[in-house]
Amino acid sequence: MSDSNRPVRLLFLMNEALFFTTHRISAALAAQAAGYEVHVAAPFEADPVSVIQGCGFHYHDLPLKRGGRSLFGEARLLARCARLIRQIKPDLVHHVAMKPVIFGGLVSRLLGVGAVVHAITGMGFLFIRDDWQARLLRALIRPLYRYALGHPNGRVIFQNPDDLQMFLEQDLVRRDITVTIKGCGVDMTTFAPVEPPAEPLVVMFPARILGDKGVHEFIHAARTLKAAGAGARFVLVGRRDPANPTDVAEPVIRAWEAEGLVEWWGFRADMPAVLPQAHIICMPSYREGLPRGLIEAAACGLPIVTTNVPGCREVVHDGQTGFLVPVRDGPATAEAIGKLLDDAELRRSMGRAARLLALDEFTVEAFVADTLATYDAALSKKGAG
Numbered sequence: 001m002s003d004s005n006r007p008v009r010l011l012f013l014m015n016e017a018l019f020f021t022t023h024r025i026s027a028a029l030a031a032q033a034a035g036y037e038v039h040v041a042a043p044f045e046a047d048p049v050s051v052i053q054g055c056g057f058h059y060h061d062l063p064l065k066r067g068g069r070s071l072f073g074e075a076r077l078l079a080r081c082a083r084l085i086r087q088i089k090p091d092l093v094h095h096v097a098m099k100p101v102i103f104g105g106l107v108s109r110l111l112g113v114g115a116v117v118h119a120i121t122g123m124g125f126l127f128i129r130d131d132w133q134a135r136l137l138r139a140l141i142r143p144l145y146r147y148a149l150g151h152p153n154g155r156v157i158f159q160n161p162d163d164l165q166m167f168l169e170q171d172l173v174r175r176d177i178t179v180t181i182k183g184c185g186v187d188m189t190t191f192a193p194v195e196p197p198a199e200p201l202v203v204m205f206p207a208r209i210l211g212d213k214g215v216h217e218f219i220h221a222a223r224t225l226k227a228a229g230a231g232a233r234f235v236l237v238g239r240r241d242p243a244n245p246t247d248v249a250e251p252v253i254r255a256w257e258a259e260g261l262v263e264w265w266g267f268r269a270d271m272p273a274v275l276p277q278a279h280i281i282c283m284p285s286y287r288e289g290l291p292r293g294l295i296e297a298a299a300c301g302l303p304i305v306t307t308n309v310p311g312c313r314e315v316v317h318d319g320q321t322g323f324l325v326p327v328r329d330g331p332a333t334a335e336a337i338g339k340l341l342d343d344a345e346l347r348r349s350m351g352r353a354a355r356l357l358a359l360d361e362f363t364v365e366a367f368v369a370d371t372l373a374t375y376d377a378a379l380s381k382k383g384a385g
């Protein structure tokens with residue numbers, strides 16, 4: 001598909017336009033600066049699409065519903081992916097998250113796209129739940145993953161070693177085409193420590209309002225600590241996600257507010273200004289790829305309470321930068337938060353260690369360099385073939 005008289009065409013296939021602007025735009029801008037012609041295909045959202053087009057990228061609508069399972073909807077998505085690839089003629093397609101990897105990967109391989117990069121950003125609720133429906137869907141998608149990830153000129157990016165090991169054990173990917181890039185990087189000048197705000201102390205949950213993100217354990221902790229006399233404010237900063245089966249309905253959230261347990265600040269695009277209003281970050285998630293929200297918190301020098309699960313334990317070193325608690329354990333979450341509420345020096349020391357860890361492992365510069373190197377590896381393999 002390449003043409004020596006034009007720039008290398010890079011197509012991002014995304015499950016959300018917003019996710020592109022928050023997690024991948026730095027790599028896309030670097031690719032553009034390196035001479036790539038950048039295209040982005042994602043479901044339409046007015047504000048993120050305005051950002052995408054404002055960067056000089058080519059935007060394409062994609063009829064993808066993350067929670068959708070209708071045969072018609074999935075067939076429509078496949079057909080749209082095929083039309084886009086025939087129209088754009090990309091030299092390299094970067095598929096991000098489960099549906100783009102599977103559906104875009106199938107089409108890219110069938111249509112002979114020269115090179116592909118797949119980003120496994122987490123296992124999603126299908127790999128967290130263990131009911132019969134989840135087991136059936138996992139059995140159905142495994143062969144699709146295996147085919148999509150078998151492109152002869154491909155690279156597969158994992159964010160944590162547990163996800164990589166799972167794919168290897170289930171024979172979904174060859175080890176020699178895998179790359180580990182820890183998260184999506186954070187600008188350490190944009191996210192930086194400031195003096196802690198005045199009391200009352202603020203405990204912040206910076207994530208979508210989902211059961212799988214641990215919001216119920218966070219609420220349990222808030223209720224427990226407030227009943228014990230804690231004067232802290234507990235704040236939810238994130239949007240609902242009705243496409244996810246563990247989404248929390250708005251009336252439930254409003255009831256938590258009415259009970260005096262939490263404040264719901266909703267989705268905020270200005271997280272560099274929001275995070276410094278917190279003293280403690282808590283996200284007791286059930287499983288992650290590598291959560292950007294926790295990386296941003298660490299960069300801001302905040303102590304973190306999270307779970308000892310894949311993705312989260314890559315960001316928090318237990319007892320040093322925060323606390324790791326057992327998954328689905330509200331009492332343990334409350335106990336860890338309580339320790340930090342009671343000890344200002346512990347908050348300061350863990351926050352300093354978190355900032356150093358972020359500087360060492362999670363800079364945006366490292367993420368961009370590793371991503372562009374992965375593109376080069378996939379394209380050079382295409383050239384060698």
